[in-house]
Amino acid sequence: MKRSFKSVFSFFSESWAELxxxxxxxxxxxxxxxxxxxxxxxxxxxxxxxxxxGISAVIERII
Known part of the structure; x- marks a missing residue:
């Protein structure tokens, strides 16, 4: 559980640094x-x- 909070915090801090x-x-x-x-x-x-x-006109002439 502790590891997931660390990775989430890491993600947001890295995203902020990129912004x-x-x-x-x-x-x-x-x-x-x-x-x-x-x-x-x-x-x-x-x-x-x-x-x-144009395509509609061509089809109308054919049909």
Whole structure:
């Protein structure tokens, strides 16, 4: 039982030490990254929407 508490404490202390090494983005970087992600999502959504319409049109002509 004692060993499991030691390993849990060790896990959390090592995790905290790793989090201290992380370079967190500032507000401007975070805004830019968010806009890039949203733009990419919009592009991929529109791409697959157009692709779906095209494939649906081809299938309609075949059937």
């Amino acid at each position: 201290k090494k992380v370079r967190w983005p500032n507000r401007k970087e975070l805004t830019n990254y968010t806009l890039i992600v949203l733009g990419t999502i919009a592009f991929v959504t529109i791409y697959f929407w157009v692709l779906d319409i």
